[in-house]
Amino acid sequence: MHDILNVIMDEIRDFRTSHKNIKVVPKVKPDEIRDFLANRYDFKDSVPIEKVFNDVKYSMRKWSLHVTDPRYFGLFDPQVTLPSIIADTLTALYNPQLASWSHAPAANEIENITLNYFLKKFGMDPEKGFANFTTGGAESNLTAVLLALTDKFPEYGNKGLRSLETQPVFYISGEAHNSFNKIAHITGLGRNAVRVIGTDDNLKMDTFKLRKAIESDISSGFKPFLVAGTAGTTSAGIIDPLDRLAGICTEYELWFHVDAAWGGAAVLVPEYKKYFNGLERADSITCDAHKWLSVSMGGGMFFTRDRSDALRTFKIEADYMPDKTQETIDSYASTIQWSRRFIGLKLFMTMAVLGERAVAETIKKQVLLGEKLRRKLKSDGWIIVNKTPLPVVCFTHPRITKGDLRPADIISRIYDRQDTWISETILKSNMNVLRACITNYESTEKDILFLAAQLKELIEGEY
Numbered sequence: 001m002h003d004i005l006n007v008i009m010d011e012i013r014d015f016r017t018s019h020k021n022i023k024v025v026p027k028v029k030p031d032e033i034r035d036f037l038a039n040r041y042d043f044k045d046s047v048p049i050e051k052v053f054n055d056v057k058y059s060m061r062k063w064s065l066h067v068t069d070p071r072y073f074g075l076f077d078p079q080v081t082l083p084s085i086i087a088d089t090l091t092a093l094y095n096p097q098l099a100s101w102s103h104a105p106a107a108n109e110i111e112n113i114t115l116n117y118f119l120k121k122f123g124m125d126p127e128k129g130f131a132n133f134t135t136g137g138a139e140s141n142l143t144a145v146l147l148a149l150t151d152k153f154p155e156y157g158n159k160g161l162r163s164l165e166t167q168p169v170f171y172i173s174g175e176a177h178n179s180f181n182k183i184a185h186i187t188g189l190g191r192n193a194v195r196v197i198g199t200d201d202n203l204k205m206d207t208f209k210l211r212k213a214i215e216s217d218i219s220s221g222f223k224p225f226l227v228a229g230t231a232g233t234t235s236a237g238i239i240d241p242l243d244r245l246a247g248i249c250t251e252y253e254l255w256f257h258v259d260a261a262w263g264g265a266a267v268l269v270p271e272y273k274k275y276f277n278g279l280e281r282a283d284s285i286t287c288d289a290h291k292w293l294s295v296s297m298g299g300g301m302f303f304t305r306d307r308s309d310a311l312r313t314f315k316i317e318a319d320y321m322p323d324k325t326q327e328t329i330d331s332y333a334s335t336i337q338w339s340r341r342f343i344g345l346k347l348f349m350t351m352a353v354l355g356e357r358a359v360a361e362t363i364k365k366q367v368l369l370g371e372k373l374r375r376k377l378k379s380d381g382w383i384i385v386n387k388t389p390l391p392v393v394c395f396t397h398p399r400i401t402k403g404d405l406r407p408a409d410i411i412s413r414i415y416d417r418q419d420t421w422i423s424e425t426i427l428k429s430n431m432n433v434l435r436a437c438i439t440n441y442e443s444t445e446k447d448i449l450f451l452a453a454q455l456k457e458l459i460e461g462e463y
């Protein structure tokens, strides 16, 4: 055992150095990996762990898109902190069961102190509010919709949606995360219950259109119950006008959810709090630790202002579960999951080891790098198409807008070179643009210049 642990320790050390000798973007067809595995593993005979580890290492290094690389400018998947690697290992080692408080008192309280810290940062009262770790933003958003349905339609829990006299509908912007469509499907609301509101010139939810849609739904016999604003859209980092959305929700008695899966972490930087005006009025908030707080997946968080909503939505009596105490809340009876992994340890250890000032500095550093990238691209002749204080840059080029080239042409050539990764996205449902996001706290100006140089070469090349 000692030997294999040392080998793994060496790999952790080696993979976290900047010269790990890997390609950022893999080039592989499914059959190559399937053959590699099928030739070695049929699970009939035992294979020594050293050999299994070597096969895992070989395939993971060779056939992964390396999101932890400083030249991955992608989809909010960060380089992870060392404390989160240690925490995930310890979680597997102790394997605490967090479903009930009494099974894992220490683990539950380690999560609670961490969640309460963020509850306060989001302007909620830990004495009245409630928070839990989730697998990610999709689960957090689902939790929000379930709580809102339970709050706004008391018969929903027992009699179901079919007992309602009117069809509930909810509102997101055209730039919101697509998880809401799945959520509408899963909850039984139906995908048509999602009202997609148009955006203004800056890609923010148009509150005039929102109000009109609510009015028109009410007069056609639908029952609006929730608005989900986004604080940092996935494609373009746009923060919806949260304060105005909160006002509309108060006026029409709707649940106000804010999906801050990525952007929410920026509230740790005092100077950036102003971008999130109105967030403190949310009924519930989604924020992923596995995005901008740089812990490993899956580390989502869900926050809500009034804990009775969570307790009502997920209440359950199970004879075989241990007795409850008065001062604690059991997560099996207040969240979606039952058996519960110690998700929060990696965020606890990251916050504890780095401290809030250093975490805020890493966020700020990435914001400044985003600004540098924006300036550099502009000076190289690119056109920046999104306006956000957050480090996501969406851009196009006169050669693209003229129809001479498609963003996909640039992308496929970048992937071909395997050194850096950016993506293509669609804004306003028909504008294809390139997208680069600073996701790695170890990315430097050198990495930005490397990306800019590749882009310049490609846009000036022959096609």
Ligand SMILES: *Cc1c(COP(=O)(O)O)cnc(C)c1O
Binding pocket: 076, 135, 136, 137, 138, 139, 177, 179, 230, 232, 233, 234, 259, 260, 261, 262, 288, 300
């Ligand atoms: C990433 C993201 C989600 C989904 O979160 P997961 O952790 O991937 O489940 C939801 N909303 C927004 C705005 C996101 O960026």
